[in-house]
Amino acid sequence: KNEVEQSPQNLTAQEGEFITINCSYSVGISALHWLQQHPGGGIVSLFMLSSGKKKHGRLIATINIQEKHSSLHITASHPRDSAVYICAVSTNYGGSQGNLIFGKGTKLSVKP
C-alpha cells in the first residue's frame, strides 16, 4: 500500500466548476505539500500546511491531521488550471525524517 494516496487519478471538468482533489496518507507527518506540474514538466509549490486551511487566490488547501487527509480545492476552474497536482508529505519518523513522500499525482483537465 502506498503511503500517500491521491484521488482521483484523472479528473476532467468544465470551465467554472468547483474541483476537489484528495490526498490520504498513512504515516506520521510534520507537514503536507501540494505541488503543481504543468505539461512540459515544471513543478511549482502551491501550499505547505501542517494544520487547518490555507487559501491563495482560487486555490484552497485543507488538512485534517486526525483523519490523515488533505484536500485541494479549485474554485471557478479555468483551462489554465490543467496540470498534474501532486501531494507530498514530510515524515516525522525514522532515519529519513523530514524527507518527502510523494503521491502519484492527479491529472486535471479543464475544458473551455
Added chain:
Amino acid sequence: NAGVTQTPKFRVLKTGQSMTLLCAQDMNHEYMYWYRQDPGMGLRLIHYSVGEGTTAKGEVPDGYNVSRLKKQNFLLGLESAAPSQTSVYFCASSGVYPPGELFFGEGSRLTVL
C-alpha cells in the same frame, strides 16, 4: 531571478556511458535534493544534501553519486548508465528542513539506450 537551474535539459546516453547533471540555485538554500520521476510513480528521492560538503542517500540511490562542493551547486553523477535510469530528473532546494517551500528546477530528461 533564476531560482533553480538544471543542465542539461535533455540527454541521450548509451549503456555504460557516464554523465553528470548539474543543479545550481541562487537562493542561498542549505538543502538540495535530486529526484527521479517515472511514469505511474511518484517522485522518488535519489540523494539529498543538508549543506555544503554533505550528502545523504535517499530512497533510490543505487547507480548514482552526488557531490556538493559549493553551497549553490549539487551534482548528480551516473558512472555507468543503465536503461533503468531512463527517467526525468528534478533538482529541488529549500531554505529549511524538513522542507518548507520547495523550489524545483525544470527537469532533465535522460534516455539510456
